[in-house]
Amino acid sequence: MGSAGDRASFSMYRAEMMSREPISAEAERDLAQRWKHGERDAGTRLIEACLPFVVTVALEYRRWGLPMEDIVQEGNIGLLKAADRFDPERGCRLATYAAYWIRAEIREFVARSYRIVRLGSSKGERRALRVYRKTLERDPEVLGKLSGLSKERAEELLPLLSAHDMSLDRAPGEEGLTPLERLVSNDSDPEEKTCAADERMRLSQALEQVVSELGPREQSIVQQRWLTEEPATLEALGTSFGVSKERVRQLEERAKKRMRARIEEISREPLAESA
Incomplete structure (x- = not known):
């Protein structure tokens, strides 16, 4: 599940990403706006500035024993999807906005990979699994000799062997969830959160407007x-x-009816162009 060469390559890539200087919120907003107006180079720079964040998220999933370069690539796909939807005027950074899509792509890749990959496709691999469970041997040369596999094949299997307890479809743990279920996020996506926030703001503004139209006592x-x-x-x-309790109740009911009618009227009005 990834050769020594692949691991070295990923280490170099990770070091390169982490050495990059982050861009400011102002610079990010400028790049995003220029990209929306068709400047492809600005879009490239915007996305590249967020690549180190993808690596940081990808490292959260290294325990699953899958090639890190593949996990990062899936995260990059999520970043591209988020960048395409990103609106700098919403007031948040691209990394914050993209986290949902980055993790969603990685989770799907992990689940898909673990449903496809199966240990024990050969006698040597089944023997390696038994040996590992008994000895927890992590030296690929020793594991290869004990199981009859080559050192190279044992080295490829070790990450998956060490993750055998992470089978995504095993019985639920203490939390009542399988590992696969724990991979799934129940969070609303940023689009839903943004729409909900916009709706709350719209209702709040409508309420303020309606209250201002009432009489002083109401x-x-x-x-x-x-x-x-x-x-x-x-x-x-x-x-x-200086009035009766019943009179206050009548004024309250009248205010409720007026406010309900006005809020319904406002909710039917089209959104402003800037919304």
């Missing part, structure tokens, strides 16, 4: 009854306004 009732951690009683408000 505004006071709304503020003291609904928009405070310790709502005032109808009786207390009645005393404050």
Whole structure:
């Protein structure tokens, strides 16, 4: 599952990525805006600036025994998908925005690989698995001699042998989840989170607008009854306004109806062009 040469190559790539200087939020925003306007070079620089972050995320999955260069490549695919959707005006960095897609691509790759790869396709491999389980031998030369495999083949199998307890489809653990289920993220994707945030902002603005259209007493009732951690009683408000508790209740109900009707009206209005 990755030769010594592959590991050395990945180590060099990792060192190169980690030596890169990060770009500022302002520079990132400028590159993103230029890319949206068709400057391919700006897009390339934007994505390359985020490659070290992909390596950092990929290292979280090294315990699965799969080639790190393949895991990084899958993460890079996730980064490309995120970069294509990235809007610098949302106020977050590309790395933060891309984390969901990077992990999603890597998780899918890990799950797919572990469902395809099976130990024991030959007598030597089955023998190597038995030997490893008994001795936990990590020297590929010794493992090869004990199992009848070549040193090179034993070296390729060792990462998977050491990860045999990570079978994705085994019985659930203490958390009640299999490793495969723990790979799955239940988080909403950034698009859903952004839309939800926009909707909350829109409703908040609509509420402020509606309250401002109420009369002075109705505004006071709304503020003291609904928009405070310790709502005032109808009786207390009645005393404050010099009216009966029943009159305050009527004013409150009238305010509710007016606000409900106005919020429904505002919700049907089209979004502004800048939204």
